[in-house]
Amino acid sequence: MSSTKYILGSFADPDDMMHGIDKLQENNISIYDCFTPMPIHGIEAKLGVKPSRLPIAAFCFGITGLVSGISLLYYTIVYDWPMNIGGKPALAMPDFVPVSFELTILFCALGMVATFFFRNHLFPGRAPRVMDLRATDDRFIIAIDAKENTDYEKINSLLKEAGAVDVLHNERKYVSYE
Amino acid sequence: MSSHNESILREPLITGKDITYAQVTNDILLPVENKPNKAWWIGFTLASLGALLWVFCVSYTFWVGIGAWGLNKTVGWAWDITDFVWWVGIGHAGTLISAVLLLFRQNWRNSINRSAEAMTIFAVICAATYVVSHMGRPWLAYWIFPLPNQFGSLWVNFNSPLVWDAFAISTYFTVSLVFWYTGLLPDISSVRDRAIGLKRRIYSILSFGWNGSVKTWQRFEIVSLVLAGISTPLVLSVHTIVSMDFATSVIPGWHTTIFPPYFVAGAIFSGFAMVQTLLLVMRKVMNFENYITMFHIESMNKIIMTTGSIVGIAYLTEFFIAWYSGSEYELYAFQNRAAGPYWWAYWTMMTCNVISPQLFWFKKIRRSIPISWVLSIVVNIGMWFERFVIIVTSLHRDYLPSSWAMFYPTWTDVGIFVGSIGVFFTLFLLFLRFLPGIAIAEVKLLLKSASLQQKAKLIAEGHQAPEQVEFFKDSLVKFDSITQEEINELK
Numbered sequence: 001m002s003s004t005k006y007i008l009g010s011f012a013d014p015d016d017m018m019h020g021i022d023k024l025q026e027n028n029i030s031i032y033d034c035f036t037p038m039p040i041h042g043i044e045a046k047l048g049v050k051p052s053r054l055p056i057a058a059f060c061f062g063i064t065g066l067v068s069g070i071s072l073l074y075y076t077i078v079y080d081w082p083m084n085i086g087g088k089p090a091l092a093m094p095d096f097v098p099v100s101f102e103l104t105i106l107f108c109a110l111g112m113v114a115t116f117f118f119r120n121h122l123f124p125g126r127a128p129r130v131m132d133l134r135a136t137d138d139r140f141i142i143a144i145d146a147k148e149n150t151d152y153e154k155i156n157s158l159l160k161e162a163g164a165v166d167v168l169h170n171e172r173k174y175v176s177y178e
Numbered sequence: 179m180s181s182h183n184e185s186i187l188r189e190p191l192i193t194g195k196d197i198t199y200a201q202v203t204n205d206i207l208l209p210v211e212n213k214p215n216k217a218w219w220i221g222f223t224l225a226s227l228g229a230l231l232w233v234f235c236v237s238y239t240f241w242v243g244i245g246a247w248g249l250n251k252t253v254g255w256a257w258d259i260t261d262f263v264w265w266v267g268i269g270h271a272g273t274l275i276s277a278v279l280l281l282f283r284q285n286w287r288n289s290i291n292r293s294a295e296a297m298t299i300f301a302v303i304c305a306a307t308y309v310v311s312h313m314g315r316p317w318l319a320y321w322i323f324p325l326p327n328q329f330g331s332l333w334v335n336f337n338s339p340l341v342w343d344a345f346a347i348s349t350y351f352t353v354s355l356v357f358w359y360t361g362l363l364p365d366i367s368s369v370r371d372r373a374i375g376l377k378r379r380i381y382s383i384l385s386f387g388w389n390g391s392v393k394t395w396q397r398f399e400i401v402s403l404v405l406a407g408i409s410t411p412l413v414l415s416v417h418t419i420v421s422m423d424f425a426t427s428v429i430p431g432w433h434t435t436i437f438p439p440y441f442v443a444g445a446i447f448s449g450f451a452m453v454q455t456l457l458l459v460m461r462k463v464m465n466f467e468n469y470i471t472m473f474h475i476e477s478m479n480k481i482i483m484t485t486g487s488i489v490g491i492a493y494l495t496e497f498f499i500a501w502y503s504g505s506e507y508e509l510y511a512f513q514n515r516a517a518g519p520y521w522w523a524y525w526t527m528m529t530c531n532v533i534s535p536q537l538f539w540f541k542k543i544r545r546s547i548p549i550s551w552v553l554s555i556v557v558n559i560g561m562w563f564e565r566f567v568i569i570v571t572s573l574h575r576d577y578l579p580s581s582w583a584m585f586y587p588t589w590t591d592v593g594i595f596v597g598s599i600g601v602f603f604t605l606f607l608l609f610l611r612f613l614p615g616i617a618i619a620e621v622k623l624l625l626k627s628a629s630l631q632q633k634a635k636l637i638a639e640g641h642q643a644p645e646q647v648e649f650f651k652d653s654l655v656k657f658d659s660i661t662q663e664e665i666n667e668l669k
Contacts, residue, residue, distance in 0.1 A: 012199070014626070037199060037368065038622040039395040049392055052400045062408075076324055076333035085337060098342035098419055102349040105412045109353045109405060113360055116401050117386065120394050122363070126387030133371040135390050136364065138200035176371075 004169040006032065007152065008132055009142040009159035014040050016163030017140040021046050023158045024142070029151075032143040035135035058112040065107025069100035130176035132168070139165075184627045186642055186650045191286050192621065192629035193659040194468035199622055202469075203368055206616045209464050210369055214611055217463050222607045228600015235593035236311055244314050246590040252576045252583035257591040258312040259423075260565040261598060264448070265305035266347065266420055267441075267561060270413055271449025272298025273354050276361070277409035280402065285628055286477055288620035289469040292365075293460065293610075294453045295358040300605040301452070302351045304598045309347070311594070339422040346419040353412060357405045360398070363388045365614040417445040424568065431511035431572035434499070440492035444561060447485035447531070451557035454478050456606065458551045460615060467659040469616055472545060476656070479544045482557060486535030489564075493532060511572055519584060520571045523563050530560020545656050630660065637668050 011017040014036065021043070024031055031047060034040070044051070073096050077083065082090035117123060135141045144155060146169070159167050214222075239246045249256055272294040279287035310319045322344040324334050334341050367388040370381035388394065421441035424432040454475070461470040500512040515524045534556045537543045544550070570585050609615070626632055637647055647668065654665050 033391045033393075035390045036392075036395065037203075037364070037390060038619040039399050040392075043392055044396050047392060049396060052397050054397055054400045055404055058404045058408075072324065073336050077336050081333055083332070083335065085335075092337055095337045098339075098415065098422075099336060099345050101415060102342075102345040102412075105408050106349040106352060108408055109356055112401060112404060113356050116360075116397050120397060122386035122388060122394075124386055125383045128367065128370065128382055128385060128387045128389055130371060130389050136368040136371045136388075137203045138198060 002146075002152075002169075003171045004146040004152070005173050006131060006170045007144040007146050007149070007155055007159075008166075008168040008170060009144070009155075009162070009164040010132060010134070010166040010168060011140040011142070011163060012138065012165045013163065014038075014140050017142060018043065018046065020142055020159055020162035020164060023162045024144070024155070027154065027158060029144060029149045029155060029158070032145045035131060035141040035143065037136050037138065037140070040140070054112055054116060057115045058108050061111025061115075062104050062108035064111070065104040066100055068107065069103035070096060072103075073099060128176045129174045131170065131174060133175060183636055184632070186633045186636055186646055188628065189471075189473045189653050189657075190628060190630035190633055191289070191471065191473065191624050192468060192631075193471055193657055194629075195631060195664070197468065197625065197629065197631060199625065202622055202625065203372075203618055205465070205468070206365075206614050206618050206621070207369060207372070209610060210612060210614060211372065215463075218607060218611065221603065222611075225600050225603035225607055228597050229604045230597075230600070231593050232597025232601050235590050235597055236307065238590055239311055239594070240316060244312065246588060248586045248588045248591055250583050250585070252581050253570055253573045253585040255312075255573060256570050256585045257566075257587055257595060258308045260562065260569055261595050262305050262308035262312075263420055263441075263565045263569075264558075264562050265301045265308070265598065265602075267417065267445035267448045267565075268452045268558070269298045269301035269305060269350075269354075269449065270417060270442075270445035271453045272296070272301075273350075273357070273409050273413045274446055274449065275453070276357060277406040277413065280406040281410060285624055286474050288624055289466075289616050290453065290457060290474055290478075291620070292358075292361065292617040293456065293606075293615050295354060295361070296609045296613075297452060297456060297606060298354050298449075299351070299358060300602050300609075302347065302354065303605070304602050306347060306351065307598065307601075308594075309344075339419060339426050342419045343423055346416045350412060350416045353405070353409055357402075357409060360401060360405070361617060361620075362613060364390060364398070364619045365617060368618055369614065414442055417442045429572050430505070430507040431515070431568065433508075434496060436492055436495055436499070440489065440496075443485045443488035443492065444531075444564060447482060447489055447535075448558055448561035450478050450482050450485065451554040451561070454482065454550060454554035455558065458547055458554070460610065464610070464615065466616060469621055471659055472657045475547065475550060476544050479538045479550055482554070483535045483538035483544075486531060486538075486557065490532035493528065511575070514575055515567055515571045518571065518575070520567065520574070523567050524571070527560050527563040527567050530556050531564060534560070541656075547658070630654075634668055 009017075009020055011020060017034065017036070018040070021031060021034070025046075034043060034047070043049075074091075078090045130136070131143050132139060132141045142159070146152070149155060152169070156167050209218075247256070247258065272291075275287050275294045276291040279291075310316045313319055322334060322341060363386055366381055366385040367390065370378055370385045373381055418438040418441065421437035425434060425437035427433060457470055457478075458475070461467055497512050500508045515521075534553055537549075537553065543553075574584060575582055633650065636642060637650070651665050651668055654660050
């Protein structure tokens with residue numbers, strides 16, 4: 001057994017990388033993940049990544065905000081201390097709209113982004129787990145787990161054939177740790 | 179797919195020859211990774227002097243109270259609220275560019291959204307300072323939020339637009355900040371992975387550990403889309419609520435139902451003008467000509483012209499309704515605006531906001547960088563006068579003629595306004611120095627579809643209709659970043 005942990009196919013062009021994914025999948029080689037400097041449309045379908053459920057989370061947060069807003073207004077100006085302003089009713093629904101709306105948006109945005117950061121383990125100070133430092137610059141990386149896929153020669157040639165400019169055999173999973 | 183073929187009938191969004199992904203990163207990170215040039219230092223020195231003036235004048239206001247301003251019993255709101263609305267209005271373009279144009283799939287937003295969003299955030303910061311300082315006792319500013327009754331005898335009055343405003347502005351600021359920062363994460367990571375030593379450590383903290391995996395990008399795109407979807411009604415609601423600060427009162431000249439759409443159009447108008455002012459300088463000084471092209475400039479000028487026309491129609495409608503409604507107080511307020519002691523402010527507003535943007539009907543003017551720049555500043559002067567006219571001319575003729583008065587600003591008023599421009603530019607220049615001024619990842623997304631080199635390649639393949647090629651070549655003439663030889667080479 002070699003000490004290689006991950007094989008990285010480094011592509012200079014996103015279309016070549018997509019081609020590489022096809023090649024590897026035709027040969028039953030499982031792909032660990034891809035790292036790209038920009039979003040690649042259509043890659044999720046190729047890799048079988050399920051659609052994100054964040055919109056559902058966003059909707060739930062939004063509803064929470066709406067209910068919180070209306071409850072806050074109802075409690076403060078209708079229930080707890082109704083004010084008589086020119087004899088008008090305390091429960092003035094049109095006046096509820098702006099604040100309830102703003103709170104809906106606020107809860108929705110903050111909740112959704114917090115969920116995104118939580119699910120992807122993004123937070124200030126987290127050590128970046130980067131497999132190739134050029135993946136945020138100009139390289140499109142396919143990472144293959146070398147313990148699961150042991151036919152290195154074949155992987156090398158498949159990646160090269162698809163147009164990889166470089167194939168790396170990394171002994172460490174992440175190169176970004178100091 | 180990153181390289182779907184876009185019709186050559188569309189103008190390119192990225193010009194230049196042989197631009198690679200690496201070059202995009204290099205070009206955009208140049209100012210971040212190197213020492214700033216002389217232009218930056220001169221700008222920064224001037225801006226921070228302005229910021230110091232602001233600190234001094236605001237401190238002075240806090241020390242002696244609102245009496246430091248030129249307000250009187252009749253004109254109880256003047257420069258403070260004028261400046262507040264002006265800044266909030268400017269703060270509308272960023273979110274509009276990043277949200278509305280994203281929903282409409284206007285890809286040209288990709289190279290201007292980052293700096294426009296930054297501008298939004300800094301403008302809202304400037305605006306918020308007026309809200310706080312005009313309260314008289316700024317250390318009690320948190321009383322505007324609903325706090326339990328132990329803090330006072332009553333809850334805040336949720337029927338008041340001023341309370342709505344506090345919610346709207348704080349929500350707007352928070353959501354814009356989150357939108358901006360989430361979009362920055364991949365670009366901060368680009369800086370991080372190219373840096374060494376302490377710089378890498380700092381950008382590493384700022385990058386939240388972003389790594390660009392498939393799932394991260396997938397969620398990132400969904401988050402951007404949903405944020406755009408909720409920011410669009412938000413941005414419209416913010417200036418609507420700002421306009422309600424006036425419209426729900428019974429002051430002649432304020433009490434009009436046209437205010438919300440009229441204010442929103444005015445906000446977009448002034449916001450785009452400020453984006454234009456900043457971007458035209460930025461693209462020159464930082465050599466971003468290939469990413470912020472003549473097409474971007476022209477598109478923004480068209481938006482300025484459209485919204486300027488909406489604002490113009492609103493002015494005329496207001497005037498017409500003042501007469502048509504038969505309300506003599508309303509009519510007087512408008513006659514007083516046009517011919518009263520503040521006639522010069524009214525006509526400055528009319529000239530700058532209604533007449534000057536109409537010049538953009540001419541292609542030559544729309545495509546001239548110096549004229550666009552001057553006009554963008556003219557528009558912002560006009561929009562400042564619009565708020566001044568609405569606020570001061572409506573107030574200075576009180577219900578009783580014995581209370582009629584004029585407003586004269588003190589040096590503190592002027593100092594806070596000039597100073598806030600300094601604060602704005604200080605923050606903006608620091609942003610350009612330390613963070614990528616253009617969204618790198620989003621520009622890369624366009625490189626293989628909407629760039630000149632991609633379209634040149636399509637033409638070289640020879641499957642394009644000759645008349646379409648001719649059309650494309652004609653459309654390139656206006657670009658200052660494309661030479662005539664480059665156009666001739668296309669075939």
